[in-house]
Amino acid sequence: MKNFLMGNELIALAAYNAGVRSAYAYPGTPSSEILEYFSKISDEVYAQWSINEKIALELAGAEAISGKYVLCSMKQVGLNVAADPFFSIAYTGVKGALVIASADDPGPYSSQTEQDSRMYAMSAKLPVFDPINPEDAYFLTKKAVDLSHKYEIPVMIRPVMRVCHSRQSIDVDIEKNNLIISNSFEKDTARWAATPKFRKQLHSILNQKLKDISNKYYKEFKINKKSDFAVVGSGYSFAMAMDIVAEDGLNIDLYKLDLPFPLSDELIKSLLEEYEKILVIEETQPVIEMQFARRDKVFGRLNDFITNMGELTYQYLQSKLYQFLGKQNEIEEFDVNVKSAKPRLCPGCGHRPAFYAIKKVAKNRGIFPGDIGCYTLGVNLEAVDTCICMGASVTFAEGLKRANNDKVVIATIGDSTFFHTGVPALINAVANDSKIVLAILDNETTAMTGFQPVPHKHKKISIERVVKGCGVDFCKTIDPYDFDGSIRLLNEAIEYSEKNSTPAVVIFKHPCITKIKYKGKKKVVITDKCKNCKICYEKFECPAIFEDKLANAAKIDELLCVNCGVCMSVCPFDAIAYVDEVDDEV
Numbered sequence: 001m002k003n004f005l006m007g008n009e010l011i012a013l014a015a016y017n018a019g020v021r022s023a024y025a026y027p028g029t030p031s032s033e034i035l036e037y038f039s040k041i042s043d044e045v046y047a048q049w050s051i052n053e054k055i056a057l058e059l060a061g062a063e064a065i066s067g068k069y070v071l072c073s074m075k076q077v078g079l080n081v082a083a084d085p086f087f088s089i090a091y092t093g094v095k096g097a098l099v100i101a102s103a104d105d106p107g108p109y110s111s112q113t114e115q116d117s118r119m120y121a122m123s124a125k126l127p128v129f130d131p132i133n134p135e136d137a138y139f140l141t142k143k144a145v146d147l148s149h150k151y152e153i154p155v156m157i158r159p160v161m162r163v164c165h166s167r168q169s170i171d172v173d174i175e176k177n178n179l180i181i182s183n184s185f186e187k188d189t190a191r192w193a194a195t196p197k198f199r200k201q202l203h204s205i206l207n208q209k210l211k212d213i214s215n216k217y218y219k220e221f222k223i224n225k226k227s228d229f230a231v232v233g234s235g236y237s238f239a240m241a242m243d244i245v246a247e248d249g250l251n252i253d254l255y256k257l258d259l260p261f262p263l264s265d266e267l268i269k270s271l272l273e274e275y276e277k278i279l280v281i282e283e284t285q286p287v288i289e290m291q292f293a294r295r296d297k298v299f300g301r302l303n304d305f306i307t308n309m310g311e312l313t314y315q316y317l318q319s320k321l322y323q324f325l326g327k328q329n330e331i332e333e334f335d336v337n338v339k340s341a342k343p344r345l346c347p348g349c350g351h352r353p354a355f356y357a358i359k360k361v362a363k364n365r366g367i368f369p370g371d372i373g374c375y376t377l378g379v380n381l382e383a384v385d386t387c388i389c390m391g392a393s394v395t396f397a398e399g400l401k402r403a404n405n406d407k408v409v410i411a412t413i414g415d416s417t418f419f420h421t422g423v424p425a426l427i428n429a430v431a432n433d434s435k436i437v438l439a440i441l442d443n444e445t446t447a448m449t450g451f452q453p454v455p456h457k458h459k460k461i462s463i464e465r466v467v468k469g470c471g472v473d474f475c476k477t478i479d480p481y482d483f484d485g486s487i488r489l490l491n492e493a494i495e496y497s498e499k500n501s502t503p504a505v506v507i508f509k510h511p512c513i514t515k516i517k518y519k520g521k522k523k524v525v526i527t528d529k530c531k532n533c534k535i536c537y538e539k540f541e542c543p544a545i546f547e548d549k550l551a552n553a554a555k556i557d558e559l560l561c562v563n564c565g566v567c568m569s570v571c572p573f574d575a576i577a578y579v580d581e582v583d584d585e586v
């Protein structure tokens with residue numbers, strides 16, 4: 001039966017159809033739908049949103065060394081967090097099967113970097129598949145599971161965002177397989193608890209496995225020469241190159257390399273022997289290209305023929321293919337930079353008044369380290385000064401305070417991110433007497449990536465108790481809609497922290513507005529006291545307020561406004577007010 005499925009869904013389905021019954025992940029664009037879909041395939045699967053990628057991969061690894069078939073998914077920068085077990089499990093290998101789906105973000109559209117997960121695979125010496133479209137992702141995931149089991153080695157699949165989020169009609173469905181998976185842990189300390197001496201042996205075994213994999217996988221590879229020019233590559237950008245060559249009738253031979261690492265020596269040798277010029281198309285780093293040692297014939301990123309940043313667009317690749325053939329005058333070269341609209345926090349979002357209060361209390365003496373989540377948008381409200389990686393707001397706060405003792409340092413972190421990597425950083429700040437204020441923005445969900453659950457969702461864990469367990473004595477919670485109360489509490493926290501040489505924590509607790517679909521009963525309007533000072537729509541930046549140029553005043557868009565009333569606290573002229581009751585509470 002034909003199904004119209006997203007790349008991420010097809011990865012999950014393929015893993016299930018190949019025998020995977022357990023999956024672990026931490027949410028992140030563009031990989032989140034893999035675990036979501038996997039969890040719904042059947043009652044017999046186990047799917048866990050772990051608190052970070054390191055934990056997800058370690059849990060997956062533990063099951064896989066017990067003989068189970070397991071999937072672990074994450075976004076590219078998540079692999080940085082999981083890098084430690086990733087490298088180590090490469091040596092020990094697995095017993096059942098372990099597929100790591102690391103989704104990349106050329107562009108980048110929602111990441112801090114454009115790093116290429118395939119480089120990690122190469123560095124850890126693990127095979128990596130790079131699908132060109134959702135259908136390819138399905139078949140390559142199945143191959144990844146098989147390869148992992150056959151060679152007892154973790155295998156990576158690396159889809160880029162366009163593959164993860166595209167949909168394709170494909171004739172696949174849930175398969176019941178009769179695979180007999182033995183799942184019991186067999187003790188073997190020389191392998192699973194290897195000392196450095198045994199690690200060297202494991203490394204040698206891994207090297208041999210890689211050689212076998214590259215030779216066997218590319219055993220059937222054949223040169224089919226019709227031109228002196230060849231394009232080789234993998235991933236979504238290669239799919240576009242294939243389309244351009246077909247549509248424009250270009251005289252180029254194409255070689256799709258499903259497994260960009262490891263490539264076989266024989267494949268590289270025969271391509272170099274047969275072709276005058278070889279263009280490598282891949283995103284975002286030269287993983288394939290680096291394996292072609294000769295530089296005189298090979299074109300790509302290493303000789304600056306292909307840009308070293310940004311997503312490769314259709315138009316850009318078209319211009320490069322023409323240039324490669326010496327026909328550059330026939331087509332214009334395109335700029336790879338795409339312009340996008342400025343993102344803002346939603347109307348009624350509790351983060352907005354929290355940030356506004358933080359900025360107000362610290363005035364010109366504040367430094368504001370921020371973190372990863374939709375609340376990074378606090379940068380628009382001038383209440384986020386740094387954003388490095390998950391959990392870094394707290395460590396950066398400690399370091400910034402040490403280097404700038406005369407400043408007030410207020411860090412912000414979301415609830416999910418706090419559990420992800422914020423907790424060790426807070427313990428470090430307490431142990432080192434850091435005079436910082438940490439604002440935990442608790443909206444009870446992992447909002448930016450699609451509302452995945454947070455650890456404290458079922459009240460088994462409380463942020464307050466965790467904070468106190470980290471050694472923090474000052475930990476108070478407030479609803480950020482109480483703007484004046486927030487100002488008072490932040491001032492109290494600053495004073496406590498400075499006086500006692502220790503972190504103080506304020507938890508701003510308000511459920512995500514898009515999740516609860518809140519609409520306040522009292523309607524909020526802008527009155528004729530408005531002086532059009534622009535504070536509510538430019539500084540406070542509520543998307544429901546805009547400038548009415550004809551009236552020379554601010555105006556509220558009733559469709560967007562949720563009547564939260566917070567803007568009333570920020571207007572210096574008392575020009576925003578409730579008017580009457582409205583009926584509709586959604």
Ligand code: SF4
Pocket residue numbers: 526529530531532533534535536537553554570571572573574575576
């Ligand atoms: S903050 Fe008040 S005075 Fe200023 S533009 Fe908004 S409503 Fe008008």
Ligand code: SF4
Pocket residue numbers: 347348524542543544545556560561562563564565566567568
């Ligand atoms: S009440 Fe004010 S702050 Fe709240 S959504 Fe409406 S315009 Fe925005």
